[in-house]
Amino acid sequence: MFEQYRLPYDSAALEPHIDAATVETHHGKHHAAYTKTFNDTAEKAGVADQSAEEVLRNLDRVSDEGLRRMLRNHGGGYYNHNLYFMTLSPEGGDGSFTQADDSLKAAVERDLGGLAALKEKMSAVAAGQFGSGWAFLSKTPEGKLVITASPNQDNPLSEGTGNTPIIALDVWEHAYYLKYRNLRADYIKAFWEILDWKKVGELYAKA
Ligand code: MN3
Numbered sequence: 495m496f497e498q499y500r501l502p503y504d505s506a507a508l509e510p511h512i513d514a515a516t517v518e519t520h521h522g523k524h525h526a527a528y529t530k531t532f533n534d535t536a537e538k539a540g541v542a543d544q545s546a547e548e549v550l551r552n553l554d555r556v557s558d559e560g561l562r563r564m565l566r567n568h569g570g571g572y573y574n575h576n577l578y579f580m581t582l583s584p585e586g587g588d589g590s591f592t593q594a595d596d597s598l599k600a601a602v603e604r605d606l607g608g609l610a611a612l613k614e615k616m617s618a619v620a621a622g623q624f625g626s627g628w629a630f631l632s633k634t635p636e637g638k639l640v641i642t643a644s645p646n647q648d649n650p651l652s653e654g655t656g657n658t659p660i661i662a663l664d665v666w667e668h669a670y671y672l673k674y675r676n677l678r679a680d681y682i683k684a685f686w687e688i689l690d691w692k693k694v695g696e697l698y699a700k701a
Pocket of ligand 1: 520524575664666668669
């Protein structure tokens with residue numbers, strides 16, 4: 495059974511950066527629906543005993559094309575949104591970077607030229623994703639940080655890169671349209687105000 499990440503904060507806790515109605519719809523409806531469909535599909539495909547990471551990294555083992563596509567879309571939706579919500583916090587923002595794992599801080603400096611440069615580069619990648627999709631910060635098997643974008647609910651796992659995402663920035667319109675309307679760039683700016691670098695550091699150390 496794949497469990498949807500439960501928010502340890504209430505739906506208004508991320509305001510003014512992300513409004514309560516968006517959190518309620520995004521987590522309570524979209525994410526919940528991905529979770530349910532992923533569970534149902536994983537059962538049918540006989541992969542329900544694996545971790546979500548395993549399923550997404552090994553989609554080519556699922557021979558039925560329809561089930562494979564469902565797992566990619568809904569398993570990706572489940573995994574991406576768990577990562578998104580678990581790294582957002584009212585205590586996030588640049589201030590939380592000082593509390594992050596030292597190995598993450600060193601990698602940000604070494605691979606991306608520091609926090610400001612990382613945010614600038616990833617914001618541009620997220621803004622440039624045409625249509626629905628995500629921007630990711632991922633750790634390669636060698637420990638290097640890389641920034642990429644994926645369409646739909648794809649991610650570095652389902653794309654077979656071997657990398658592990660540690661930040662997932664959702665740029666589907668449902669993530670921001672109630673408050674920001676067409677202003678995706680403003681939403682991206684707000685995202686950094688609530689990104690919990692302490693949590694990202696834990697994920698980097700574990701990946
Ligand atoms: Mn979403």
